Amino acid sequence: MxxxxxxxxxxxxxxxxxxxxxxxxxxxxxxxxxxxxxxxxxxxxxxxxxxxxxxxxxxxxxxxxxxxxxxxxxxxxxxxxxxxxxxxxxxxxxxxxxxxxxxxxxxxxxxxxxxxxxxxxxxxxxxxxxxxxxxxxxxxxxxxxxxxxxxxxxxxxxxxxxxxxxxxxxxxxxxxxxxxxxxxxxxxxxxxxxxxxxxxxxxxxxxxxxxxxxxxxxxxxxxxxxxxxxxxxxxxxxxxxxxxxxxxxxxxxxxxxxxxxxxxxxxxxxxxxxxxxxxxxxxxxxxxxxxxxxxxxxxxxxxxxxxxxxxxxxxxxxxxxxxxxxxxxxxxFGYPVAGRTVTQNQLEELVFALPREFEVMFWRARATPDALLLEFEAADDVRDCAAGELGAAIDAALGIPHRITPLRPGTLVPADALTAERDILKARYLFGPDESWDKALMYQ
Structure with a gap:
């Protein structure tokens, strides 16, 4: 320089x-x-x-x-x-x-x-x-x-x-x-x-x-x-x-x-x-x-x-x-689970350390005083295997009671959120005889 x-x-x-x-x-x-x-x-x-x-x-x-x-x-x-x-x-x-x-x-x-x-x-x-x-x-x-x-x-x-x-x-x-x-x-x-x-x-x-x-x-x-x-x-x-x-x-x-x-x-x-x-x-x-x-x-x-x-x-x-x-x-910042503080970063490391072929993209977790509840989306053919590997990883890294629930794709993030193409229409004031005018002055 x-x-x-x-x-x-x-x-x-x-x-x-x-x-x-x-x-x-x-x-x-x-x-x-x-x-x-x-x-x-x-x-x-x-x-x-x-x-x-x-x-x-x-x-x-x-x-x-x-x-x-x-x-x-x-x-x-x-x-x-x-x-x-x-x-x-x-x-x-x-x-x-x-x-x-x-x-x-x-x-x-x-x-x-x-x-x-x-x-x-x-x-x-x-x-x-x-x-x-x-x-x-x-x-x-x-x-x-x-x-x-x-x-x-x-x-x-x-x-x-x-x-x-x-x-x-x-x-x-x-x-x-x-x-x-x-x-x-x-x-x-x-x-x-x-x-x-x-x-x-x-x-x-x-x-x-x-x-x-x-x-x-x-x-x-x-x-x-x-x-x-x-x-x-x-x-x-x-x-x-x-x-x-x-x-x-x-x-x-x-x-x-x-x-x-x-x-x-x-x-x-x-x-x-x-x-x-x-x-x-x-x-x-x-x-x-x-x-x-x-x-x-x-x-x-x-x-x-x-x-x-x-x-x-x-x-x-x-x-x-x-x-x-x-x-x-x-x-x-974390929540106590069975006497141990659990943070989002800890869980994120474990979720995204799963093999790439599982294609796990969306997950969520809830910390309760007694156990960690974790859900994630995965395809049918890898769902159980991914749950098993993630459970083993939580045991090894955190050693806390947990319940893992694998979900079908579209459960956490609905399919229409990924595929919908919405048209934004300007306000209208004149409609034909068979058109709904319920949202006449609203952008929709």
């Missing part, structure tokens, strides 16, 4: 190659902090927080700052963190609001360049030769818009496949993949499996009938190594490239060719917060704390993303001088 400068010019955001050591990377971060502090206190939230003095000015003030929490974002809804005039905003977004209280996020045009540049740091590359199918929501969350912006930044043809939309059922996505010779996709891992199942339902083989597909970008769900391998196998060995981020921050980490997620620490400062001790450190295991360095509309200072992670500064074979992160998500 060519060394340019530890501190890029003000009009240029840093890129890998602008530093050769973690010390230079830290210098780059510190140089940006005064500008970030100046912007942050323009927002009502940080302006009020530091109204009585103690506002950060120099890089040395950073470690004394209190964390910004998700509850702070909820309390500031919608514009309590706005640091620019509203006329400068390019987009407005909200989280999915799973807690019942959404958080707002907003970005300027300049913010969007930063967002797109970070997302586009894919080791497989995004090029003008690519046809990029975006299969994540284009609603208030940022995911679909983020991929579209990055794809256009790199000159790719973007296909806005959306997700959770009646206008684009799985069967139509399969048709688009084949007809457009799609080369790249963006979705969550479960959606990638659902599309593969829909392809099979259409009489296609996902491992051979989509030769143009070269990589799938995935995020939103922590993945075990077994699940990642199986996903690649299902799709004929295509590269599965992980991404990590949020609506509040955009992309914060991307995968290198050696399979590790690197935090984009030239664009943000990352720390690890221990909820048990209250300590904040540069590395280790705990909750990820993010301070975006180039945010205009909504600066965030030490924002506790509340995801369980493990951060390391050990060297990576890829050569990137950036910390790595393992996203644990809910991996550490």
């Amino acid at each position: 060519t060394h340019v400068s530890a501190v890029p010019a003000p009009t240029r955001r840093p890129e890998p190659g602008d530093w050769t050591s973690f010390e230079e990377l830290a210098e780059l971060q510190r140089a940006r902090l005064p500008r970030l502090f100046e912007r942050a206190v323009r927002s009502p939230f940080y302006g009020n927080r530091y109204a009585d003095g103690g506002a950060p000015v120099e890089a040395a003030d950073f470690e004394s700052l209190a964390l910004t929490t998700k509850q702070d974002l909820r309390d500031c809804y919608p514009f309590g963190l706005l640091a620019v005039d509203r006329r400068e905003l390019a987009t407005y977004h909200e989280s999915s609001g799973t807690s019942g209280h959404p958080t707002a996020s907003y970005y300027t045009d300049e913010d969007w360049i930063d967002l797109a540049e970070r997302y586009a740091r894919k080791w497989v590359g995004i090029t003008p030769e690519d046809t990029f199918l975006v299969r994540t929501p284009y609603a208030l969350v940022i995911t679909g818009h983020l991929a579209q912006a990055a794809g256009r930044l790199r000159g790719a043809t973007v296909v806005p496949g959306d997700a959770r939309s009646l206008a684009l059922p799985l069967a139509r996505i399969v048709r688009l993949l084949a007809a457009l010779d799609v080369t790249l996709t963006w979705c969550n891992p479960t959606e990638a499996v659902m599309i593969a199942a829909a392809a099979r339902a259409a009489g296609l083989r996902p491992d051979t009938d989509f030769p143009s597909l070269r990589a799938m970008f995935v995020a939103a769900e922590p993945m075990t190594a077994a699940r990642k391998r199986r996903l690649s196998e299902i799709w004929g060995g295509v590269k599965i490239v992980e991404e990590y981020g949020s609506t509040e921050t955009g992309t914060v980490a991307g995968e290198c060719q050696d399979g590790r997620l690197h935090l984009w620490a030239d664009r943000a400062i990352f720390e690890v917060y221990s909820p048990d001790t209250g300590r904040i450190s540069a590395a280790g295991r705990g909750r990820l704390v993010v301070t975006p360095l180039y945010r205009e509309a909504m600066p965030l200072l030490r924002y506790n993303l509340a995801d369980d992670v493990e951060v390391s500064y050990d060297p990576c074979p890829c050569g990137l001088v950036l910390p790595t992160v393992r996203v644990l998500g809910r991996a550490g």
Whole structure:
């Protein structure tokens, strides 16, 4: 890598190659902090927080700052963190609001360049030769818009496949993949499996009938190594490239060719917060704390993303001088079964370690105090064998009582979810004598 400068010019955001050591990377971060502090206190939230003095000015003030929490974002809804005039905003977004209280996020045009540049740091590359199918929501969350912006930044043809939309059922996505010779996709891992199942339902083989597909970008769900391998196998060995981020921050980490997620620490400062001790450190295991360095509309200072992670500064074979992160998500959260805590990641490793020929794609489990109840779909000729092998694996790995129920395909994921081609009709006002007008003003 060519060394340019530890501190890029003000009009240029840093890129890998602008530093050769973690010390230079830290210098780059510190140089940006005064500008970030100046912007942050323009927002009502940080302006009020530091109204009585103690506002950060120099890089040395950073470690004394209190964390910004998700509850702070909820309390500031919608514009309590706005640091620019509203006329400068390019987009407005909200989280999915799973807690019942959404958080707002907003970005300027300049913010969007930063967002797109970070997302586009894919080791497989995004090029003008690519046809990029975006299969994540284009609603208030940022995911679909983020991929579209990055794809256009790199000159790719973007296909806005959306997700959770009646206008684009799985069967139509399969048709688009084949007809457009799609080369790249963006979705969550479960959606990638659902599309593969829909392809099979259409009489296609996902491992051979989509030769143009070269990589799938995935995020939103922590993945075990077994699940990642199986996903690649299902799709004929295509590269599965992980991404990590949020609506509040955009992309914060991307995968290198050696399979590790690197935090984009030239664009943000990352720390690890221990909820048990209250300590904040540069590395280790705990909750990820993010301070975006180039945010205009909504600066965030030490924002506790509340995801369980493990951060390391050990060297990576890829050569990137950036910390790595393992996203644990809910991996550490489990339920007690017969005196032992069982997690989703443990079960996922066992399910997807089953032989490929069993073609187990869909499963679910319930933890009770006395036993684990697990169901999965499999074809008639392998169902009992798969159940036996999975039961033996649970005995060996977990040693807990369990009951495994193999199910016919279509039980957990109905066949019509994979095959239906729905037409979305615009509102109608005039009907013929034999037509139903019960949904006259509704889109259907």
